[in-house]
Amino acid sequence: TRARRGHDAHAELRLGIGQAVAGGKRAFELSTAVACPSCGGAGTLDDDHVCPACAGLGSVRRRQTVEVTLPRAIQDGMKLRLRGLGDPDDDGGPAGDLYLTLVLESDDSYRRRGQDIEADLPLAPWEALEGGPVELHTLDGTATLNVPPNTVSGARLRMRGLGLEQDGRRGDFYAVVRLALPEPLSERQKQLIQDMKGGTVRGGARKA
Numbered sequence: 001t002r003a004r005r006g007h008d009a010h011a012e013l014r015l016g017i018g019q020a021v022a023g024g025k026r027a028f029e030l031s032t033a034v035a036c037p038s039c040g041g042a043g044t045l046d047d048d049h050v051c052p053a054c055a056g057l058g059s060v061r062r063r064q065t066v067e068v069t070l071p072r073a074i075q076d077g078m079k080l081r082l083r084g085l086g087d088p089d090d091d092g093g094p095a096g097d098l099y100l101t102l103v104l105e106s107d108d109s110y111r112r113r114g115q116d117i118e119a120d121l122p123l124a125p126w127e128a129l130e131g132g133p134v135e136l137h138t139l140d141g142t143a144t145l146n147v148p149p150n151t152v153s154g155a156r157l158r159m160r161g162l163g164l165e166q167d168g169r170r171g172d173f174y175a176v177v178r179l180a181l182p183e184p185l186s187e188r189q190k191q192l193i194q195d196m197k198g199g200t201v202r203g204g205a206r207k208a
């Protein structure tokens, strides 16, 4: 038999995909399910009545701030076990553990599309024109994408298997090309852009 210790607690940790990619140690405020202190998790009191404190659920929620060191290669639905961050034991034994279920969501840089991840890929016009390898931050670390020559703004370039895992299958990662210019531009670059003038730009909300 196991030594007496406090109950384990469970919580969902919602994480921006960008945070998961960056990793490191962070503080999170969580809503944690812990054993109800009134009935000890049974859901009923000694007289067999439903426990009023938890309405018979056996657990109550509490706010808790925890420091989490994010592991490498985080996946959606991954469970982390934080030793000793569950309930304290009433009889002075060790505390229970806290189990976190990671849920990855969209943020400023990465968008979740079901099992797929989508992110903007800014390219200088000459990079889009010439094509070539570009390095990206993904859940699997640095990945190299080969941009084909003559790529246009808005193109969705797929990296197979670098999306989210579901039922043992990985989704894909889509890099959405956005033409961008380096900052600051040199006077010569500004002049070259002036020299490029000609033709008509169309699309989006722009009136033709």
Ligand SMILES: [Zn+2]
Binding pocket: 036, 037, 038, 039, 040, 041, 042, 043, 044, 051, 052, 053, 054, 055, 056, 057, 058, 059
């Ligand atoms: Zn209760």
